Amino acid sequence: MTASRLFFTEKLLEWNREANSRNMPWKGEKNPYRIWLSEIILQQTRVEQGWPYYERFIQHYPTVTDLAQAPEEEVFRLWQGLGYYARCKNMLAAAREITDQYQGKFPDQYDQIKALKGIGPYTAAAVASFAFNLPHAVLDGNVYRVLARYFGIDTPIDSTAGKKQFGELAQALLPAAAAAEYNQSIMDFGAVVCKPQQPTCNDCPLNRKCIARQQQLVAVLPVKTKKLQIKKRYFNYLLVTLEDNIYIRKRTENDIWQNLHEFILIETDEPTDITHLQAAPAFQNIFKSSPGTVENISAPFKQQLTHQTIHTRFITVAVKKPLAQQDWMLVPGTELNNYAFPKTITSFLQQHSMQLF
DNA sequence: AACGCGGGGCT
DNA sequence: AGCCCAGCGTT
Known part of the structure; x- marks a missing residue:
């Protein structure tokens, strides 16, 4: 040495x-x-x-x-x-x-x-x-x-x-x-x-x-090469309620928030107004055999991640009978706190949980 | 070797 | 807005 x-x-x-x-x-x-x-x-x-x-x-x-x-x-x-x-x-x-x-x-x-x-x-x-x-x-x-x-x-x-x-x-x-x-x-x-x-x-x-x-290099060192690309994403979460229950699922795909839970998600490439969203096939398919009533549309939430900017809107929709799709779990609203959710969703829930059910 | 993965504090 | 934080696993 x-x-x-x-x-x-x-x-x-x-x-x-x-x-x-x-x-x-x-x-x-x-x-x-x-x-x-x-x-x-x-x-x-x-x-x-x-x-x-x-x-x-x-x-x-x-x-x-x-x-x-x-x-x-x-x-x-x-x-x-x-x-x-x-x-x-x-x-x-x-x-x-x-x-x-x-x-x-x-x-x-x-x-x-x-x-x-x-x-x-x-x-x-x-x-x-x-x-x-x-x-x-x-x-x-x-x-x-x-x-x-x-x-x-x-x-x-x-x-x-x-x-x-x-x-x-x-x-x-x-x-x-x-x-x-x-x-x-x-x-x-x-x-x-x-x-x-x-x-x-x-x-x-x-x-x-x-x-x-x-050598006046304090502000320069250490050197990093990577410059990261931040992409924008637009999440429309449908809070579909059936009486006192709500549909959720676990995120399993290769994406952010793997193993956390979420509501029914329709992701769009750009900001989409509610009229266009409701007319979209993704939306229609969900309520095809069980019509929904839109009860509330939240203000937009923005979450800044390291590599993505997520714009999220929460849309509450009431249905009178179960959805046809089997992809989602129907859980009592009172049991949501048994599941882990990403920050955007917990923030929303903290603000609105009193009004949801 | 390059990329994706959260949320938050500080400038 | 950009950078960084007691980094790691996958592709």
Whole structure:
């Protein structure tokens, strides 16, 4: 290890011991189940957002076996609103595998941990180091940023070459005997000092040797290549009620909100007024043998996702006998809270549930 | 190698 | 509006 790398590592550990920056419920945790749970929740999710979810999951499922044995719909209800719902599905699969294959004892080898569903390079390194102090360097958004700036690396962090280069550097910097402490230090440092916007370079203990600071590249690094395309979608949700019941279904297709529930959906390519919508074949087919009465049309809802803008309108339609199609479940309105829904729908329900039935 | 996947906070 | 957040799985 070169002198400059030693300096970097020592300064980071020193900063952590003095500043002891962030307080989080899983910090210093040694229970691998709890560490794993926190890491799954925190994937692409800010600490403040994930925190209450972590508390609720620990409350409901104190052990990995408790989680493994929980009804799937109950777990999705707890995850509701957190986003990236594949994490929830994979988390359940992993919990069941740990329970079945490892008798509920969390595996303590890196390769075994990495092989679990929903655990990639980052989470495997995090669990291995935090729970078992195994010498694996974490590589998350914080680490990319700190390394790119301090060492002045402009290789795009979302390229294959970048992942390899930063990964090797991160591993080389890791003091093997203090893996947990070091990994915690560099992530906290990235979150508190070397922030994405307006990093506090003047007070930074690494600023004298920071290449980005020397070369005025702090705002430029790290480099990313991808620019994402945001597409617009228009959802018309039909809240079809039959007495005190309403039709819902689980989203199963390869699309957003997989495994969450929704009302009867007619998606259109553009904003469509209610007259045109009612004349459309999709609408006609639904009420072909059971005429519906449109009772209410909501104001438009807009939800901004990372990659899509969803415009949603809710249309309440009453029918007097069941629909012909078998694709939907008819559930009592009072039982809607047993199902997990995307944010747009829960927002609507919170505003209107009193008037629905 | 590229893409899809939520929701929220900050600028 | 754009960027980022304790990334991962699929194609």
